[in-house]
Amino acid sequence: MEKEELVSLQQKVLKLRVEGKYEETIEACFQLLEAGIAANDPKSILTAHINNAASFYCIGAIEDAFHSIDAYVDYCTDNGDEDDKLNGYNVLFLLHEYSKDYEKAKKTLARAIKLGKTLEHYNIVSNAYSNYSSILAIENDFENALSMAEKGLEAAKLHDPRTPILEFRVKLNIANALIGMNDLEAAEQFVIEMVDDPLLDSFIREKTQVHDLYGRFLMKKKIYPEALQAYDKAKELAESYNDRNLLKGILEKRCELCEVMGDVQRGYKAQKVYIDLLSDLHQHEVTMTAVKLGVKHRISTIERRANTDFLTGLYNRSYTETTTDKWLAEAVTKGESIVCIALDLDNLKSLNDTYGHIFGDQIIKKIGQVCVSQIRSGDLMGRFGGDEFAIILRDLSIEEAQHKAENLLEAVRSIKIQKDGIYISLTASVGVADNANGTIRTFTDLFHQADIALYQAKQEGKNRICTMS
Incomplete structure (x- = not known):
């Protein structure tokens, strides 16, 4: 296959993932991986592995995501450059985030920010700041979460060419931090503007996230019926492209909201949908318990370069x-x-x-x-x-x-x-x-x-x- 065709396949993979078409991304990644191996092209192989990892992660196929991350880190050790190392920090962050090892997650993001600035890859720097802000928000450190998100917005504006969706993703974290700080007046300016942004017509995952955030904002203002409508919209969007990880969080909030509203009938239905999702996740990931227990072992295995084949689990x-x-x-x-x-x-x-x-x-x-x-x-x-x-x-x-x-x-x-x-x-x-x-x-x-x-x-x-x- 000619170099131009490989580059075209790489661009196709990236475009599909940005659009939230994860199952199509996975299929395109396998095509790219096969072509990359045949042409002995490291960039194609690494692009396939890393986008497979992110796509599997987003649809809730955690075990398959780990296999792809394993393959990426393994192959990157001998064939990657500084850019690939930077991408490797991003996928290792997913592992640390999933296992709720937030200290390791923050250290990984700090390394990504430092290397990203050196390489002037401000899109990755911006995403790393966004992820750092998300972790701090989980830890209820909203003031520092806001600071990190604002740095992420500055980095997004340095990225050339200017990319509106990159800035939008950081604004989600700014609004999230403001809501956590109970600065609802400042948060409202961001949230209302983002909910109606026509940019979201091309980015379904971000559209889901903003409706999820809008629901949280309305809950804080105790406007419960409208908050439930926002969560219902976020649920519908997440289901449309099979984002199980995001859907799980949305369903948890819907259950919590129904309890606050005292709506027993709707709360029962919300709980049943949530339980059905957990059952689906259980089957899809082999067993959630086994995966969670094995995460830390998997991380250490990946970091020291595994001896196994990423797909079959056999020796490489x-x-x-x-x-x-x-x-x-x-x-x-x-x-x-x-x-x-x-x-x-x-x-x-x-x-x-x-x-x-x-x-x-x-x-x-x-x-x-x-x-x-x-x-x-x-x-x-x-x-x-x-x-x-x-x-x-x-x-x-x-x-x-x-x-x-x-x-x-x-x-x-x-x-x-x-x-x-x-x-x-x-x-x-x-x-x-x-x-x-x-x-x-x-x-x-x-x-x-x-x-x-x-x-x-x-x-x-x-x-x-x-x-x-």
Whole structure:
């Protein structure tokens, strides 16, 4: 793919996310990631990961957001520049915010502000000040929240070209701080102006946020019926683009307002909607409890550069290579057999073209789950990008490894995934090779032999196993 096409894809991803079209953003990110990997273009890969992270986060798919953040930080370590490092601060802030570790969140934002000023990326500086203001408001430090928001507005005005939505986002935080300080007269000037701003016709998330803020403003003034109308509008908007995180906060405030109004019937309905959302979040994130308990562990894992593949949870290529090289060196002195099984899904491109990359991603994850259940706990399975996997087996003969390969292939064939009312069957091509009595001493050489056998399996019609003797 030409450089111009990659840049066009990057711009498409950014535009979709700014417009709040998160599911479309995720699909575009997978296209960009595939193209970036094929062209070995770090900027495209990093752009895909970071926008995937933000989009998954906004629709409430927290576990998937963490995987994308993991992938971004991991890849940025070896391939990113100062700009990418700055973006990395932004995604790490999301993790700290989600885990309610506000001290780490503020430290991360302070680093982003400092580096952003050095690089003169005032849009990122402005957003960092806005986020800092939000954290301070959560801590009820409204005076400093106002100060941070005002600094964010100054930074937004320095951004070239002038971007009205950037300034609008900061004004939301200024108004929020003023409401917290009970300076309702000053807050009203901001809120009334923002609610009717035609700019919001193109920015649905900010439109949702301003109606949410308007509801809070009216609650402070004890104008309860109008406040409920504002929250109802914010709820309707958040539901329209599936922003579960924002919706959760809006529903909490609606429940609180109904209680203040003494409207039992409406309060019951509001509570039921809120409970239904929590149930949906529970299913969507696997389990909210497990995610919350695992957040701090995830952060430390990401910060020290994880060894796992961001999508499947299997080992990544770096870890697989390092570990296999170690095993091969030990095998020379022990006279041990080390076998590599290379497995590649058949016809993934056709499935992606027909059903989309999100569906293709689900298939890859499922294959990883099924195959890893077929190997011993001491063996190793890694993903090499796309749909290719490497399974490394210790102390097995080539004949025993062939039998294991048959089990793996049968496990893939047994997968039945439903899509649009039909069940889709899967097959794979498999190549097997061993370390040739200790003469092969690196993962690269061992995998190359298995890959040659895999290519032969593809050439012979796919859905089969070939062994390199």
